[in-house]
Amino acid sequence: MRFRPGLVVAALAILLMGASETRGQNITVTNDLVFGEVFPGIPKTITRKTAGSAAEFHVSGTPGAEISIDFTLPTYMNRSGYNMQMVFTDADCAVDSSASPDQSNPGADELDPWHTITYRLGSSGLTIWLGGMVIPKLIQTSGDYTGTIVLTVAYTGN
Amino acid sequence: MRNLCITAGLLSVFLAFSFARAADADQRSEASARIRVTATVIRPLGLMRISELEGRPDGGQVEDWLLRRPQAGDVSVHVAVDGETRSEFVTDGGFVALRSNDRPTDLFTAVLPAHRLFADLPARADSCVITVIYVGD
Numbered sequence: 060m061r062f063r064p065g066l067v068v069a070a071l072a073i074l075l076m077g078a079s080e081t082r083g084q085n086i087t088v089t090n091d092l093v094f095g096e097v098f099p100g101i102p103k104t105i106t107r108k109t110a111g112s113a114a115e116f117h118v119s120g121t122p123g124a125e126i127s128i129d130f131t132l133p134t135y136m137n138r139s140g141y142n143m144q145m146v147f148t149d150a151d152c153a154v155d156s157s158a159s160p161d162q163s164n165p166g167a168d169e170l171d172p173w174h175t176i177t178y179r180l181g182s183s184g185l186t187i188w189l190g191g192m193v194i195p196k197l198i199q200t201s202g203d204y205t206g207t208i209v210l211t212v213a214y215t216g217n
Numbered sequence: 218m219r220n221l222c223i224t225a226g227l228l229s230v231f232l233a234f235s236f237a238r239a240a241d242a243d244q245r246s247e248a249s250a251r252i253r254v255t256a257t258v259i260r261p262l263g264l265m266r267i268s269e270l271e272g273r274p275d276g277g278q279v280e281d282w283l284l285r286r287p288q289a290g291d292v293s294v295h296v297a298v299d300g301e302t303r304s305e306f307v308t309d310g311g312f313v314a315l316r317s318n319d320r321p322t323d324l325f326t327a328v329l330p331a332h333r334l335f336a337d338l339p340a341r342a343d344s345c346v347i348t349v350i351y352v353g354d
C-alpha cells in the first residue's frame with residue numbers, strides 16, 4: 060500500500076474538528092427574586108440562601124469551560140410612578156457547579172454581583188443564587204412593586 | 218493521484234480551521250436572561266397615639282397607641298425600633314402579653330379585646346414604627 064500524505068493530513072484535520080466541538084450556553088430562570096409582603100418603613104432582606112425567595116438561575120453549557128457572569132441590577136422597584144429603593148451588597152451572590160447544587164452551602168459564597176464573576180461550569184452546569192434588600196419608605200404607597208434583573212453569561216475562552 | 222490527495226488534505230485542514238474558528242466564536246457568545254423582582258407593600262391600619270412620651274426609671278420611654286379597628290379580628294403587630302424589628306417592646310393593653318424575646322423577628326398574632334398597644338422603647342431609640350394588619354376575622 061502506498062503512503063499517501065494527503066490522507067494523513069485529512070485524518071488529522073478530522074480529528075482536529077472533533078476536538079474543537081463545543082456546546083452553546085443557555086440560562087434557565089428557576090426562581091424570581093420575591094420579597095413578598097413588606098411594611099412601610101421596615102427594610103426586608105432576602106438572602107441568597109433563602110430557598111424559594113432568592114433569585115435562582117441555572118446555566119448550561121460546555122462542562123469545564125470558564126464563563127463570566129455579569130448582573131445588571133436595579134436600584135429601585137417601581138409601581139406606576141412610585142418607586143422603592145433596593146440594595147444589593149457585595150456578598151449577595153453565590154454559585155455552585157456541583158451535580159447537586161446546595162443553596163445552603165454553595166461552592167462559592169458571598170460573591171459580589173456588582174462586578175464580573177468568573178467560574179467554571181460543572182458537568183451539570185452552574186447554579187447561581189442572588190439575594191437583596193428592599194427599603195420601603197415610612198410612607199410607601201401600598202401595592203405591588205416590580206423590577207428587573209438582567210443576567211449575562213459568556214465563555215471566557217479559558 | 219498524489220496531487221489530488223494533497224489537495225484534499227489541504228482542503229480538509231482549511232475546513233477544520235474554519236469549523237474551529239466558528240466553534241471558538243460560539244464559545245465567546247453570550248446568553249442573557251431577565252428575571253422579575255417583586256414585593257407587595259402592605260397598607261397598615263390606622264394607629265393613633267393617645268399619650269405623650271412618659272419617662273421610665275431606666276431612662277426609656279413608654280408610648281401608648283389606640284388601635285383603630287372597625288371590627289373584631291386577629292391582627293398582626295410589627296414593631297421596628299430605629300429600623301430594626303423589635304417585637305419584645307410591645308404589650309397589648311395588659312391583657313395579652315406580646316413580649317416575645319425568643320422570636321424577635323416574627324409577627325405577632327393576637328385577638329385584641331383591648332385596643333391599646335404599649336410600646337416600651339429603649340432609652341436611645343430615635344424612631345419607632347408600629348404596623349398593624351388584619352390576618353383574619
